[in-house]
Amino acid sequence: DAKTTQPDSMESTEGETVHLPCSHATISGNEYIYWYRQVPLQGPEYVTHGLQQNTTNSMAFLAIASDRKSSTLILTHVSLRDAAVYHCILRVSSSFSKLVFGQGTSLSVVP
Amino acid sequence: NSKVIQTPRYLVKGQGQKAKMRCIPEKGHPVVFWYQQNKNNEFKFLINFQNQEVLQQIDMTEKRFSAECPSNSPCSLEIQSSEAGDSALYLCASSPGQGNSGNTLYFGEGSRLIVV
Numbered sequence: 001d002a003k004t005t006q007p008d009s010m011e012s013t014e015g016e017t018v019h020l021p022c023s024h025a026t027i028s029g030n031e032y033i034y035w036y037r038q039v040p041l042q043g044p045e046y047v048t049h050g051l052q053q054n055t056t057n058s059m060a061f062l063a064i065a066s067d068r069k070s071s072t073l074i075l076t077h078v079s080l081r082d083a084a085v086y087h088c089i090l091r092v093s094s095s096f097s098k099l100v101f102g103q104g105t106s107l108s109v110v111p
Numbered sequence: 112n113s114k115v116i117q118t119p120r121y122l123v124k125g126q127g128q129k130a131k132m133r134c135i136p137e138k139g140h141p142v143v144f145w146y147q148q149n150k151n152n153e154f155k156f157l158i159n160f161q162n163q164e165v166l167q168q169i170d171m172t173e174k175r176f177s178a179e180c181p182s183n184s185p186c187s188l189e190i191q192s193s194e195a196g197d198s199a200l201y202l203c204a205s206s207p208g209q210g211n212s213g214n215t216l217y218f219g220e221g222s223r224l225i226v227v
């Protein structure tokens with residue numbers, strides 16, 4: 001599985017928009033970009049995923065670079081509940097292939 | 112709220128004891144994964160199933176763990192003889208296995224094992 005690189009930590013203030021970057025320079029054409037987040041003592045929570053096009057849902061907006069070598073998870077109007085470790089993961093399109101997690105970005109949100 | 116149900120949330124075992132964890136995947140999800148997350152938040156894939164069949168597993172799982180996903184019963188992961196290094200959060204995840212969302216894994220809240 002291709003490698004992703006994320007900053008170890010970021011900080012934001014409540015109500016702001018935060019951009020979480022992820023670099024995946026060796027991504028393959030059949031690899032999807034997945035984002036999960038995890039708070040202490042709980043399992044990872046699915047946030048979003050995409051292949052080439054930008055995607056949006058109730059949780060976040062995923063912007064994917066045209067060359068697919070990087071992506072950015074954008075959280076708008078962050079709240080204290082958005083504080084978590086955010087994992088950017090690549091997964092091949094096979095239904096049964098496993099996810100490979102890195103250590104992610106620890107996002108802290110201050111009032 | 113997670114629809115993948117894991118029990119127990121916590122278990123404490125002595126070295127050499129068996130440790131068994133259970134998982135009820137989300138309804139309709141035929142694909143089940145087990146991961147181990149250590150105190151450094153690093154994930155290790157252990158094993159995955161499609162329905163009752165093992166798809167992949169790592170060497171450690173094959174030698175020291177017993178895992179199954181019987182039909183109409185919870186999936187289970189059991190360490191035959193617990194070691195201190197097995198202390199971790201054990202995460203179960205399920206997937207629809209097909210369609211646009213087929214690659215998405217949905218995780219339970221995990222079972223935290225402490226081996227004393």
